[in-house]
Amino acid sequence: MPPAPVAREKVLEAFATILVTQGERAATLEAVAAQAGVSKGGLLYHFASKQALVDGLLGRLVDLAAADVIEMRSAPAGPVDHFLRTSAQSDTDFDRVYVAVTRLPQDTYPQARAALDEAHRGWQAAVLDAVGDPVLARAVVLMGDGLYLEASRTGDWDADSRSRRRTDAHVDELLALVDRISGATGAPADGRSEGATAG
């Protein structure tokens, strides 16, 4: 086997990072290559065009989203806890890629919208199974999106998460709120959403 294509992963990661921190404008092939520590020619070897680069990022998103839903459903503290807690983070691969795709123009890349919708369907279904009520499930998913947006505003995308604890406390309160509602509205189907909310 020839040398493992290490550049491909690095390029995708760099693309997402630049999209999030500096925006679509700054995400040029050269800038991405430089961030990845790869030459421009090396980048173009793996992704023959910018469209191919975007497609690669979208593929990565659907993979990570599928993995995230599986992780959600088997999370010890329940899907809701896992979902909201990770939504508030900004230091994992998945968060970075998700927000990166959010920054892409949805009109120019219709597949970006499709990928985001697919991720949402997975979340929605998992949360619904946990809380029972469709309206509450929708509210939870919306709050998750709000947390993503908040995290993307607040920044901290490469710093070593100094403000994590503060954000986590806020999420704890939200989880407690969801627990109260879900307890009052109807019995949860299977998700143990009251496990580790640290009241």
Added chain:
Amino acid sequence: MPPAPVAREKVLEAFATILVTQGERAATLEAVAAQAGVSKGGLLYHFASKQALVDGLLGRLVDLAAADVIEMRSAPAGPVDHFLRTSAQSDTDFDRVYVAVTRLPQDTYPQARAALDEAHRGWQAAVLDAVGDPVLARAVVLMGDGLYLEASRTGDWDADSRSRRRTDAHVDELLALVDRISGATGAPADGRSEGATAG
């Protein structure tokens, strides 16, 4: 008085529209001028540089945000109703400008983050006054952001809002949910958030 500077408004509106529909990349001076029906020279007459154009958009955002908070606080159905309902829309000036600024790279334009934060503070305060509970207020504002993100994904930015009714129904359910919680948690301070939620 010489002819009113009508081009200035059109340029700002065009800038926001292109940012939302086609992204930061496509928002070149020439493209903005063309979308506004103005010559490039005419655009540069009002905004001497791209930075000035961005500043103009940010100024417009803070103005519209301030007006929106006032409108919220005097809305017949209460601040929460007004907030969530307008968050789900995508056909008003304010929504377009808000999402447009969201699309700007926050690292490159720090004032964009400041403007967005200012808007959030206004919303948060108004919602808090209405629902009483800080955690619930935070949840509502997060849901509003989620609705903005959803609207920016779903599109409908220049179509004449065919799917408005469907979206509105979903918001009705969310408002009913918020009413139930706010009733159970504590008495609202002054906002009549149970007025027109169409239960």
Added chain:
DNA sequence: GTTACTGTACCGTCTGGACGGGTTACTACA
């Protein structure tokens, strides 16, 4: 005469993409 533009022409820089190398890892055959 000032304000509010239109229109064209131009400059320096950056961008996506093409292209021609070059290195590494593995296989084929003797």
Added chain:
DNA sequence: TGTAGTAACCCGTCCAGACGGTACAGTAAC
């Protein structure tokens, strides 16, 4: 063991076009 071949991986450079911005001459309303 040697050695030739192949293919995946990656580098560095080049170019036409687009970009932000400048300049300037002209037009029309007030």
